[in-house]
Amino acid sequence: MDEYGERLTKLAYNYLKDWNLAEDVVQDVFITCYHHFENMDTIVYFKSWIYKITINKCKDTLKSLYMKRVIHDSNLFRFFHAKELTPEMSLIYQSDEELLSISVLSLPIKYREVITLYYYEELSIEEISELLLLNKNTIKTRLNRGREKLKVIMERSEGNGGKANKFT
Incomplete structure (x- = not known):
């Protein structure tokens, strides 16, 4: 977590554009790593593996109905159209x-x-x-x-x- 936490959060932020969501995704990634701890010796390239998990979780978050509903129903768009x-x-x-x-x-x-x-x-x-x-x-x-x-x-x-x- 110390080695990859900040980098994964920044990576997730680049996908999600929301720091809190990025932190949530990274927490999920570390939970996934914990669940696969006994299989760590079979993972050849850990960095690639953990990045792939992060990217996939970000894409899943972006695809979710909840995400679409929150974005479309929020008042954030008024800031994007401001002069x-x-x-x-x-x-x-x-x-x-x-x-x-x-x-x-x-x-x-x-x-x-x-x-x-x-x-x-x-x-x-x-x-x-x-x-x-x-x-x-x-x-x-x-x-x-x-x-x-x-x-x-x-x-x-x-x-x-x-x-x-x-x-x-």
Whole structure:
């Protein structure tokens, strides 16, 4: 838990965009690890295994009816359609690192997951390929397209005074 807890929570956050849900998913992942403790010696690549469990649990959470109902019924959308950012939101966008993080989170999931695994988790293309059960060339293509989309988002944000277009 000490070694993977924070990294898995950040990974889950990249999928769910909600820190509390990410923490819940990571708790479930560690419970799964506990239940498979006696089989740990048969797991060849523990890091890949635990990341795969985290990704699958995030995807399950996103697919659940509860999640869809909470998102559609909540008042969160009024913030996304606001013309001006609140002072709190303006502070978030001040640093380049935070702008990059927000831009990555605005990518479609198929690009966001490979960008996150490659750049933030420093996994190789081969490891990502095994983790997501995708061809290496598919991973490379998604990385390239994700970078292109990220570049466009970042350019738009910079041209917009550092505000992400998603909120304007």
